[in-house]
Amino acid sequence: MIVTKIEPCTKTKFKIYIDETFKFVLYKGEVSRFGIRIGEEIPPETEEKIRTEVLLKRAKLRAMHLLEDMDRTESALREKLRQGLYPSDVTEAAIEYVKSFGYLDDVRYAENFVRSRQNVKSKKEIGTALLQKGISSEIAKRAMEICYEEMGEEEAIRKILKKKKV
Incomplete structure (x- = not known):
């Protein structure tokens, strides 16, 4: 090498x-x-030392810093770390690290996303937005079921119509 x-x-x-x-x-x-x-x-030992002592530590800190200001999806965090030119194995280890503390949770993200938009957007728009953010279709579907079950779809439609004054 x-x-x-x-x-x-x-x-x-x-x-x-x-x-x-x-x-x-x-x-x-x-x-x-x-x-x-x-x-x-x-030497391979030096490269391994760089990966574990320098890059992994830096990637973990970067991941935590990125999650300080706002919640992100796993794919969004992976993309941010990739843009920072971290090797893929280091990126995956950093993602597992923040997941282990519960700082990264796509299910929680999807539920919060649906709740925050269910009064102003249609189910289809919310579902599409979740998929664009890298949330798997099964997680998006489950989050929609949970959140719309709490409120009721008819009530959500009434609120949207009331807001648009139709």
């Missing part, structure tokens, strides 16, 4: 390519701490 390229991402971040393949992003200090230089070999 030979470092073939170190490409600047920002002033302080660098993309590391090993054997002509992009592997991960490291900060300037981490590049020097692990002694990563173009043309030099990275």
Whole structure:
């Protein structure tokens, strides 16, 4: 495993390519701490250490930070971490980590989403929006059943019509 390229991402971040393949992003200090230089070999132990001590820790913190301000779906969080150039195995481990604490829950997200919109949107619109957000059709269907069971579909339609003054 030979470092073939170190490409600047920002002033302080660098993309590391090993054997002509992009592997991960490291900060300037981490590049020097692990002694990563173009043309030099990275031992498998060092790569594993980078993945567990640096990337996994950073991905977990990023996932928690992303969930601080607003609830997200699992697919939305996965996409945000992917945009941060985290390796897929690290992304999955970070998602499992936040799930283990109950910070990420697609069922809860879907139920809250339905409740917040059932008075202003139709069932079909809500279902479509949930699917677009990456919620599975079975979770979306179950959330709709639970929430509309609580209120009743006729009452929801009346509220929508009243709001639109029809």
